[in-house]
Amino acid sequence: MMTFDELVLASHNAGKLKELQAMLGDAVRVRSVGEFSDVEPEETGLSFIENAILKARNAARVSGLPALADDSGLAVDHLGGAPGIYSARYADGQGDAANNAKLLEALRDVPDAERGAQFVCALALVRHADDPLPIVCEGLWHGRILHAPRGEHGFGYDPLFWVPEQHCSSAELAPADKNRLSHRARAMAQLRARLGLA
Numbered sequence: 001m002m003t004f005d006e007l008v009l010a011s012h013n014a015g016k017l018k019e020l021q022a023m024l025g026d027a028v029r030v031r032s033v034g035e036f037s038d039v040e041p042e043e044t045g046l047s048f049i050e051n052a053i054l055k056a057r058n059a060a061r062v063s064g065l066p067a068l069a070d071d072s073g074l075a076v077d078h079l080g081g082a083p084g085i086y087s088a089r090y091a092d093g094q095g096d097a098a099n100n101a102k103l104l105e106a107l108r109d110v111p112d113a114e115r116g117a118q119f120v121c122a123l124a125l126v127r128h129a130d131d132p133l134p135i136v137c138e139g140l141w142h143g144r145i146l147h148a149p150r151g152e153h154g155f156g157y158d159p160l161f162w163v164p165e166q167h168c169s170s171a172e173l174a175p176a177d178k179n180r181l182s183h184r185a186r187a188m189a190q191l192r193a194r195l196g197l198a
């Protein structure tokens with residue numbers, strides 16, 4: 001079993017950091033990679049898993065600590081799984097509002113039945129930068145893309161993601177509920193089990 005008292009979170013995304021911290025609770029002392037470096041590694045992988053491992057290794061390298069990375073995104077059925085691993089860069093780095101506007105435009109006039117989508121989260125945990133055996137977990141969250149944004153919580157694509165079983169968007173969920181239901185929560189539950197913490 002892997003145990004440690006300090007862990008660096010390999011993300012520069014404030015929304016993600018907040019959710020990951022809430023999910024990890026007091027189990028481990030958490031640092032952010034931003035404390036060690038402002039340079040974000042290039043996400044050159046072709047899969048969520050490859051990018052998560054790449055970010056985890058980078059954070060372990062700059063911090064000297066074990067590192068947990070999250071690579072996530074939104075895969076839209078009608079768009080053949082796009083924006084996928086390119087979700088953060090969908091509108092060429094112009095940020096969340098531009099990403100959401102571009103997605104709404106891409107799905108303009110597409111009926112509800114064809115607006116299925118899933119949020120994907122890959123988590124990678126490495127003990128050190130060259131760890132040959134990263135722990136990797138994935139979580140999916142199925143939903144549908146709305147026709148207009150709803151809700152103020154969360155971050156990123158949350159205002160456009162309808163959660164059928166909750167009858168609201170993921171930005172309308174209380175943070176604690178999103179952290180129980182989301183792609184990230186599902187990946188984190190697997191990680192806990194793998195670490196013997198579940």
Ligand SMILES: O=P(O)(O)OP(=O)(O)OP(=O)(O)OC[C@H]1O[C@@H](n2cnc3c(O)ncnc32)[C@H](O)[C@@H]1O
Binds near residue numbers: 072089156
């Ligand atoms: O790579 P790091 O530094 O962690 O930060 P990032 O924001 O670049 O993160 P990703 O590369 O994993 O890209 C994730 C994209 O998917 C979006 N996303 C991921 N999880 C989400 C969630 O729970 N709710 C809404 N959008 C989410 C997020 O807004 C980004 O556009």
Ligand SMILES: [Mg+2]
Binds near residue numbers: 043088
């Ligand atoms: Mg990124």
